[in-house]
Amino acid sequence: MRDAVQMNMKYSIGVDLGGTNLRIASYASGVDFLDTILVPTRLSEGRERVIRDMCEAISALSKKGYGPRTLAGIGIGTPGPLELPEGILRNPPNLPNWDGFDLRMAVESTLGRSIEIESDANLAALAEQKCGAGQTHNTDSLCMLTLGTGVGSGLIFHGNIWHGATGMGGEAGHLVVESNSPVACGCGGYGCLEQYASASAVVRMALEIMGPSAPATSQEVARLATEGNPEAKIVFSRVGHSIGIALTGLINTLNLPLYVIGGGVCDAWDLFAPEMFRTLCTRSYVYRLTQPAALQPATFERHKTYVLCAQLKSNAGLLGACLLPFQQN
């Protein structure tokens, strides 16, 4: 109770550093942002410029003051891979030329205070556990897959982000789902989930199946599939199958109560989910043993395995960054 009161008397500042946009918000308890700032991520002007833009926005928000509330801390979300506890980026695909950049030190030395830092996919998972599906399904442990340009993922065990030994825990986008595939992944491997379930993968698979007449965006492929185009439907069936294979590994290995799927591709849930559930039922005996009677039960059943569409939308990463300073560890 005292914790709740203290949390209510504090606010935090969160940053979502993306390859295109930089979003900064102040946040108080609950799911309420107080103020948000959106600026372009000026990558072409160098990383020092981006850090300066970020820190100026943080300072602007912290100078506002929020009545009796004091600043609990500052949380930064960044595309990974991120080496922790140091806070050093390791060849992040969405931030070209940032390999080896000590993001924590750059921000802390500019601000003159310590920050919390985390990969954006882990923060989306944290937000979903604290304020989304984790709350409606009453669980403190979940795995989240974010199907965007790439496939990010995060693991929350007993309310805390699972970092692994060096901060790289939760890279389920690089589970091998097609072991004999020649399709190279940005990670250097082959046949990773990211090559079969991301927006880029949807476009590539459409091109493979439909040839030069294939649409140039995953939304277009989804529209065609919704209209009944059989080739576009095959693309999403492959998305569903691949997520099913990856989830089979995750469910058999981790036996978590909840798996949440978010990101833009998730708008096509109705197109890929049937094949995903079919694959899961065939492949994962742990899923079969723990499958809920109905996918959308009126009440949550304990000891069942749920696979759901994310409840929070594009704000999940920013919200997670704001929640980070309120975490115990």
Place this chain on the structure above:
Amino acid sequence: MRDAVQMNMKYSIGVDLGGTNLRIASYASGVDFLDTILVPTRLSEGRERVIRDMCEAISALSKKGYGPRTLAGIGIGTPGPLELPEGILRNPPNLPNWDGFDLRMAVESTLGRSIEIESDANLAALAEQKCGAGQTHNTDSLCMLTLGTGVGSGLIFHGNIWHGATGMGGEAGHLVVESNSPVACGCGGYGCLEQYASASAVVRMALEIMGPSAPATSQEVARLATEGNPEAKIVFSRVGHSIGIALTGLINTLNLPLYVIGGGVCDAWDLFAPEMFRTLCTRSYVYRLTQPAALQPATFERHKTYVLCAQLKSNAGLLGACLLPFQQN
């Protein structure tokens, strides 16, 4: 310190319930068994018979008394899948006709006291963390794969067994490693690690490659491979590749500092490990980023990912059962 003294003044009793043998031991701190009892698992005489044999041996040991030591508790290891916290078996392949059996209640009502219960693969992992590779490599988190008749596995996170929501965490033997494989697995799926890295898999793959002249045991296949037989060598190369694909998923997802491989097939380490490491280096970018400079360094390097042969041999499961009553949760 007080905990250490209290642990020294106590003993435990552990049971390793196998499909062939039933092993019961008393144990005091360190890795020392005080007494061990080995009896056949009389499955053909019904599960009540097996439970009676088990409980008689436990009573015999507890009646011995061990000087000033008092009984800390009784730990039972059983083939899985095991539903926890209840302690109910779910169609265990190595205990035919035990599906739905409430093992915990059967033992507790016979003994008239409470017990701790756990799947045998999880206990082997616990023993390896507390008394094996986890100690020499100074880590409280690891994943263990046990390559026996099947492939078992266990996860230890921060010194505790990871059960998952219903006790079925750690079934990495059923990660899909050959997504288009027609090879059916005992779990109901296809292309699981168990079908490419267990002793039975070695025999099946040898038959596929060598035809009717193939040896009937995995040890024989290993002997041929050691002598240079090219077909037998291919079998172990496939074992190594499959473990590499499974470890890629585990390492990218969990980023643990240590992965331990045990079980009988591990005697053929030199035959499968080269291809396993080759696959890992190609497929797992988290492994590449965290790979130790030498596989067997003189000193353990923090922040590196080690994949090692288990240090404890066939006693690991029994030792884990004895350690269970000393666990905090």
